[in-house]
Amino acid sequence: MSPVAHTPIDRRSFLRLTAMAGGGLVLGHYVLPSAGAEGAAPAAEKVNGLFIPNVFIRIAPDGAVTIFSARPEVGQGIKTSLPMVVAEELGADWKSVTVVSGQLDPAFGPQFAGGSMSTPMSYAEMRRMGATARTMLVQAAASAWSVPPGECVASAGAVVHTPTGRRLGFGELVARASALPVPDEGSVVLKDPRDFSLMGTRVGGVDNPRVVTGQPLFGIDQRRPGMVYAVFQASPVWGARPLSANLDHVKALPGVRDAFIIDRTVPAGQLTGLVPGVAIVAESTWAAFSARAELKVTWEEGRFAKSSWDDFARQAGELAAASPDSPSIAEARRDGDVDKALAASARVVEASYSYPFISHANLEPQNCLVHVQGDRAEVWAPTQNPDGARKIAAEVLGIPPEHVQVTITRIGGGFGRRLDSDPVAQCAAIAQKAGVPVKLVWDRTDDLQHDHYRPGGFHFLKGAIDAQGRLSAWRSHHVSFGSNMGADDYPARFVPNYLLLTSVLENGVPQGPWRAPGSNTYAWVTCCFLDELAHAAARDPVEFNLALLGDRDLVTGTGRKGRPYNAARMRNVVRQVAEKSGWGKPLPRGSGMGLGYYFSHQGYIAEVAEVTVSRSGDLRVDRVVAAVDVGSQIVNLSGAENQVQGSISDGLSAAWRQELDIRQGRVVQSNFNEYPMLRMPDAPRKIEIHFVKTDYPPTGLGEPALPPLAPAVYNAIFAATGKRVRQLPISRTDLSWS
Amino acid sequence: MSKFNLQVNGRSHEVDVVPETPLLWVLRDNLDMVGTKFGCGIGQCGACTVHLDGNPARACQTPVASAASSKITTIEGLSGDGSHPLQRAWCEIDVAQCGYCQAGQIMTAAALLSQNPSPTDQDIDDAMGGNLCRCATYLRIRAAIHRAAELAQAGKEIRA
Numbered sequence A: 001m002s003p004v005a006h007t008p009i010d011r012r013s014f015l016r017l018t019a020m021a022g023g024g025l026v027l028g029h030y031v032l033p034s035a036g037a038e039g040a041a042p043a044a045e046k047v048n049g050l051f052i053p054n055v056f057i058r059i060a061p062d063g064a065v066t067i068f069s070a071r072p073e074v075g076q077g078i079k080t081s082l083p084m085v086v087a088e089e090l091g092a093d094w095k096s097v098t099v100v101s102g103q104l105d106p107a108f109g110p111q112f113a114g115g116s117m118s119t120p121m122s123y124a125e126m127r128r129m130g131a132t133a134r135t136m137l138v139q140a141a142a143s144a145w146s147v148p149p150g151e152c153v154a155s156a157g158a159v160v161h162t163p164t165g166r167r168l169g170f171g172e173l174v175a176r177a178s179a180l181p182v183p184d185e186g187s188v189v190l191k192d193p194r195d196f197s198l199m200g201t202r203v204g205g206v207d208n209p210r211v212v213t214g215q216p217l218f219g220i221d222q223r224r225p226g227m228v229y230a231v232f233q234a235s236p237v238w239g240a241r242p243l244s245a246n247l248d249h250v251k252a253l254p255g256v257r258d259a260f261i262i263d264r265t266v267p268a269g270q271l272t273g274l275v276p277g278v279a280i281v282a283e284s285t286w287a288a289f290s291a292r293a294e295l296k297v298t299w300e301e302g303r304f305a306k307s308s309w310d311d312f313a314r315q316a317g318e319l320a321a322a323s324p325d326s327p328s329i330a331e332a333r334r335d336g337d338v339d340k341a342l343a344a345s346a347r348v349v350e351a352s353y354s355y356p357f358i359s360h361a362n363l364e365p366q367n368c369l370v371h372v373q374g375d376r377a378e379v380w381a382p383t384q385n386p387d388g389a390r391k392i393a394a395e396v397l398g399i400p401p402e403h404v405q406v407t408i409t410r411i412g413g414g415f416g417r418r419l420d421s422d423p424v425a426q427c428a429a430i431a432q433k434a435g436v437p438v439k440l441v442w443d444r445t446d447d448l449q450h451d452h453y454r455p456g457g458f459h460f461l462k463g464a465i466d467a468q469g470r471l472s473a474w475r476s477h478h479v480s481f482g483s484n485m486g487a488d489d490y491p492a493r494f495v496p497n498y499l500l501l502t503s504v505l506e507n508g509v510p511q512g513p514w515r516a517p518g519s520n521t522y523a524w525v526t527c528c529f530l531d532e533l534a535h536a537a538a539r540d541p542v543e544f545n546l547a548l549l550g551d552r553d554l555v556t557g558t559g560r561k562g563r564p565y566n567a568a569r570m571r572n573v574v575r576q577v578a579e580k581s582g583w584g585k586p587l588p589r590g591s592g593m594g595l596g597y598y599f600s601h602q603g604y605i606a607e608v609a610e611v612t613v614s615r616s617g618d619l620r621v622d623r624v625v626a627a628v629d630v631g632s633q634i635v636n637l638s639g640a641e642n643q644v645q646g647s648i649s650d651g652l653s654a655a656w657r658q659e660l661d662i663r664q665g666r667v668v669q670s671n672f673n674e675y676p677m678l679r680m681p682d683a684p685r686k687i688e689i690h691f692v693k694t695d696y697p698p699t700g701l702g703e704p705a706l707p708p709l710a711p712a713v714y715n716a717i718f719a720a721t722g723k724r725v726r727q728l729p730i731s732r733t734d735l736s737w738s
Numbered sequence B: 001m002s003k004f005n006l007q008v009n010g011r012s013h014e015v016d017v018v019p020e021t022p023l024l025w026v027l028r029d030n031l032d033m034v035g036t037k038f039g040c041g042i043g044q045c046g047a048c049t050v051h052l053d054g055n056p057a058r059a060c061q062t063p064v065a066s067a068a069s070s071k072i073t074t075i076e077g078l079s080g081d082g083s084h085p086l087q088r089a090w091c092e093i094d095v096a097q098c099g100y101c102q103a104g105q106i107m108t109a110a111a112l113l114s115q116n117p118s119p120t121d122q123d124i125d126d127a128m129g130g131n132l133c134r135c136a137t138y139l140r141i142r143a144a145i146h147r148a149a150e151l152a153q154a155g156k157e158i159r160a
């Protein structure tokens, strides 16, 4: 995803420009830069009477402050946190702030929510937006009083002249401030973080009151006059095409308006956009679901019709046994001489780790609402990637992207799934034929069987411990389904003799980003194998890992990912988590502690899990302690803690029981009864979070607290039971001990 | 199609639907009350939880015909204005992440509190185990139920 470049200064003239283009008068078509899911987006006709220093802020004469939140809210809390950044710099009274979101508009700059990128990409800019507006309000007040602006401060929604205590509310300054030129970026002074009074506190989500009263916030809740309901049956076998279907029978069923075959892929040849299938359009969701139960389709199943997980595992085993010169094996990184170091070592540990495909299983099933009128379309979608939604809808409909207007709704869970817009593509194709607004809703089976999965994988590892008990060699062969470990992925750069080999299994399984892509499994493989090596070296795992992290502070990147690894930050969180968790305290047999740590999404996070395994093998996670370094500033403490708690529990959910089986080219599981996810009784009893502040720019928290959890729990299971488990999920293994 | 008279949140609504239609879809499609959510359609996730005569029920597993004789309460009618102790506690504790499961969680918790005004952790786990939260906000849900129990208790003391 490359962020769209955008004009940093003179936002007001940029706004005017956008309002004209968006208003579409030039194009002779009146598309209001439309009422979003919950309000109006920037529009020229709303400018009058308001102070609008930039596209993110509006202040009304009564002092009401409106802050626009451009990024989709998936539950990561961005709709609250980025406006808090604006409000902090502005000096607004949070109680008089209304946050509005919902519209895709290039004036806002990049609008996707993914990769934990919203905070790092927007934090500095949101500060500038707030500070620019505050500077203008202060200037307006200073000129009203004929005093130097330096004697005035903005706070709690007013500007105060410090020497005299005179005060003008933001509302009273609207007219004067609106007449001022927008100052250039360089002249705007940001607040000293020591003066922050809103950021770093616990603020409840701005939509909470509407969430707890059941308001129509989500994609699936949207409705338009004259709307019909659609389902889409894609082939259970990936890459298949419908040859025929009992369409006449289905069309005659009660409440059914239409049924038809869609036989194309958009983008052409890809499995993650529009895929071939059968659409049913009906007068209600239930009529559509009921009709679908009677749909019979004959498929041409294609070349992946025989794939199975067992066969993938067999192929992976063959690759592991093959000579490294085999054409199916690539060398991703080689440092030193691994074979020599293995031969010279005091101990060699060999292990293979594997994990299955898993699903995002967003609780809100995929859905979309589209209304196509001529060469224009309106889309309402719970999308993490509104620009991608616009593009794919345009491509399906054969119209220019500017003719597609996208309203971003609240999202009932993202986790990366909604960066892909296949439901938008399907709904657009159906709505084009229907000619009226169409709401497409997937059922849970669609959702589990047509996800873009977190890939499974196989890792074949060898590690060597030298006579001094140090890790002297690491040899790893990663057999993947498309995307492999990178040359710089940990512990590369920290082991003198290091070899990473990669292979890819040919497969037709659609894959996509799942919370902390790559890291979500690599952390497990890496930290579990490191734990094995620590025990082989008869060293304490915390001490062993700290020693591995060495004494360099910043380790530069060399490989494909090329990111520097700040070993000092990582050592710091590992030490902190050991201290806070009481690492090393004696525990009875059946209880144990384990360490996991990983650098992902610019965050340095270490976690210790404390578990109890009963003699009969029942697992309980008693406590998880996390040390979290995401830079200098936590924006919303409540939201940040919620993300870490959620990532830890989600990590446990994935590690404990989530697994999809593949047989005959399709996913076997069809609903939550076959795909058990974490429930309250199994949630960690306690989660303790320690934010470690460092002098680095703030980064995101939607993802990086997840990867360390699985290895922490697995290593704790080993400490508790002596059982070394090398496959995910936990439920595959009998943990009983005696 | 058949006509049914439904008592939802203290008001009566006439709908004309197939008798097997789950109450969930009648609420959402016919009555435009979309606070009750669709998650699985097979009684596994609890997102569709409503009250029938005060008892929690899965609206996806309740044919409209069998709900016609009951008083139906949905999240929209739990308090009308968001003032139920659970709704206040949910805001105070800032429970929601995506928020999609939370109407169902609150409806299940409301039924629990009406039976058991000061539940233990164990009581809460037992009552809430059928409600999935994909964002895994379980610790906050548990904390908010305890908090709501306190708020309800305090409310009673004030009234007394």
Ligand code: FES
Residues within 6 Å of the ligand: B037, B038, B039, B040, B041, B042, B043, B044, B045, B046, B047, B048, B049, B058, B059, B060, B061
């Ligand atoms: S939708 Fe009814 S229990 Fe899941």
Ligand code: FES
Residues within 6 Å of the ligand: A075, A363, A412, A413, B096, B097, B098, B099, B100, B101, B102, B132, B133, B134, B135, B136, B137
């Ligand atoms: S808050 Fe997202 S499913 Fe519960």
